Amino acid sequence: MKRILILLVVILFTLVGCTQDKIKDNQVYVVEDNPSSEGENVQNDLVTKGLIPFEEYEYSNEDEEYGQILLTISPDSNYKYYMEIEQNTKKHEMIKGANIELVKIIKVNIKNQEEKVIAESVPFISQVKWNKDGTIVGFCGGDRLTIYDTINSKLLLEEKLLNDEISYFAWSPKEVNKLYTEQSSLANGSIYYTDLQKKLESYETKEDIYYKGNLDNRYHYATKWFVVDEKDKLKTKRDSINTVVVNDKGLIVKGLGEGRFRDSYKKSVVKIGENGFGLYYIKDINNPGKTKKLTKEYIYDVKFVGDGKIAYLVDDKDINKNYFLLKIIDKNGNFIDEFEVSGGNLALAPNGKTGYIGGPLLEKINFETNEISYKRNINDYNQEKNHQAKVFRTIRGAMDTLYQFELSNKKSYEAVEEYYIDSLSPEQWAYFDLSTNFKENNALVKEEAYNLEILIKEVKDDFKTNKASYLIRVEAKDATGQEQVREHSLELLKKDNNWYVTGMSTFPDSKERYIVERIVNKYVVDAQKGKLFPKVIEDKEVSVGQVQFWSASMPHLASKVSNASYAKVYLIVGNQKEEIYKLVLEKKNKTWKPIALEKENLSSLLP
Missing domain, CATH: 3.10.450.50 (Nuclear Transport Factor 2; Chain: A,)
Incomplete structure (x- = not known):
């Protein structure tokens, strides 16, 4: 019996030695405890009060006079972190959409008021989150994530983050050096390891549970991509990203339906649709069947504020100006009020009572009284009177x-x-x-x-x-x-x-337009004589209309005349009853050659 036992042990070690890969230094290894598996009692109510994400603090309004906005206070209460709007930093002007103001992030020692700028020229901050042990903080806004190590007083992963458009992030509730990100087009994006200075793309990991927030110390919010089988697809169901609740082992204990998690307050949750359209409110996560759709519009930002109200930003839809609507909703999902504001991003004070709009007017919102309490006076931002x-x-x-x-x-x-x-x-x-x-x-x-x-x-x-x-x-x-x-x-x-x-794409003052118009006049004469495209406009009166430039790819209208590989020229044809034809030219070896002449499909380039 002993000999048999020894033989089994030898075989076991042999199998393990044959199948195990060599562990390499400085390599990221994903260890899973079956995160996609559902836990027990998935349909049962979760016994929890949920977290209130706000904290009270002593704060002076004097800092706002200098344009400083309080972002967060360190968990040890030794430091405050502000953002300050930078002046004259725009390279281009956004005339429709969120104008992203650039800011610098300032760290202030609460005891001696010593200040240190830790980051400059980063987009307006609308998300701030600390890691599990309160030693690393992430600042996110304008699709840019900045990570600061408070122990070593330095930024982390600067080069990698600079080239990654991150719209939302969350720290792992298990590991202090791990965080999950998402992009506007990808709910489960890259994973970062701050200690290893590593970035793991979504296709490089087997993880399908991406943490997004905390319900309490035991349960956490996450997103997971669900794939339906072919039978379900025939019932018009589809693959989709879903928000779920997982326990501290990473097992799903509650499904909250389609959509991306965005914020929580106690047992309430707000989600956005997969592509950013639509806002959904669950008052109690134990009753996800009573999800309320607040809007079908594109959501620029959404947060719980104050005592559990919801504030979200959508496009104003007013062609006359580039403004947004800040809408405030009560705990029951009912409309309270709305305000016209100059930006599409919302920064929230740590106590949740005050918000700041990331636009040129930097509106300050009092969420206790539901009013705009301050806005910057910028003379040249009066869009109704501006010369442009x-x-x-x-x-x-x-x-x-x-x-x-x-x-x-x-x-x-x-x-x-x-x-x-x-x-x-x-x-x-x-x-x-x-x-x-x-x-x-x-x-x-x-x-x-x-x-x-x-x-x-x-x-x-x-x-x-x-x-x-x-x-x-x-x-x-x-x-x-x-x-x-x-x-x-x-x-x-x-x-x-x-x-x-x-x-x-007409480029009326360009040399190329002059060249095309001149050569088109020659081709028209040849076509009238029947030498080119016989019988199409032969013996007819013709005058040259618009010259328009197109690019080869797709094809589509050329953004610059130097990129054009085609020209579409409208011809006014007819002795008594005029008709519009199009003459299409292709540029080959710097020479424009005619390739089509017709009076159908005028809006397209080619037949």
Whole structure:
């Protein structure tokens, strides 16, 4: 019997030695206790009061006079951390979407008031979280995470974090040096290890439970990607990210439905939809079936405030200015009030009673009285009187009209009349372009909720001649996850004290446009004689209309004339009844060659 036992032990050690890989130094190894498994009694109520995320403190308003906003107090009560708005730091202007103010983070010794700047030129901070033992703190805002080691007084993982767009993060409730992140398009993103200075991409880990917050000392909020089987897919169910409650062993003990966790107060939770659209409120996590949908709009920021009220930010939808609506909701999910504010990010004081809007006016919100108690007086931010206000209004309206069609198939001919116009000298036909696009096409996606961000990249204003040229970057997305990022080159014209978009990718003052127009006149003569595209416009009167430049990829309108590989030229054809044709040219070896001439599908580049 003893010989058999010895033989079994030898075999066991042999198997382990054969199958175990060598452990390497400075390598991240993910150890799981089956985090995707459900725990016992999943449907049972959890016995907990939940945490209140706020703390009372003694605080003087004097610091606000110097533009300092209190972010957090260290768990040992020895230090305060502020952010201070930096001046004149914008490289580009966001004319639709959240203008992210840049700040510096300041550490202050509470006893001797000694100050130290620990970070500069980081986006406005809207999230602050400490690790498990209160030695490392994370500051997040504007898709940027900054991590500060209070023991060694230094920033961690600076280079890696600089290139990672992080929209939300949370520390591991188990490990002091581990944190989980998410991106706007990825709920379960990178995992960071501060002690090893390591970053683990989501595809490099087997972890499927990503911690997002704490219910109490035993239970934690997390997100998990659930994959449905083929039978469920036939019932219109889909793969989705879900918010769950897990115990201290990482086992799921409560499902809270689809959506990303955003904040909690006692036993209440707020979630956003997978693509940032929609806000959902669960008053009691033991009754997730009574989830209340607060809005279907795109959520810029949301937090529990004060005594459990909810504050969230959405687009104002006012074309005249780039503003947001701060909405306040009571504990029962009922509307209390709303305010027009200048930014889409909310910083909350540690006691939860005061908030600050991360916009040019830096509004201070009193959540006890539900009012704006202060805003900065910035003379040149009065958007109604600013000399560019009407131009910005036109750009916002024009892009909203275009993308409303592309994302939701809504065709507003009234908006085309309001924001677009055709003009002469040179011929520019933005009104014709968009109205023809409406007539010829239908968008594939029909989703009502969509969101636009418009950034000014280059400007050439000539207000004396009532003309302006703008290069803008547009990010557009809808609730289905469809997203478009494009640059548009716009020509604007002032008429009767109103501004209009008159050309898109027309580059009227460029040398390339002059070259194309000249060579098009030659090709038109050849086509009239039947030497080129016989019988299409042969023996007909023809005049040259708009010249427009396109890029090869997709294809789409060229953002810069130097990037153009095609040109689409409208021709006015006819002796008595005029018709519009398009002549398409392709650039090869620096020479423009005609490749198509037709009167169908005018809004597209190629047949």
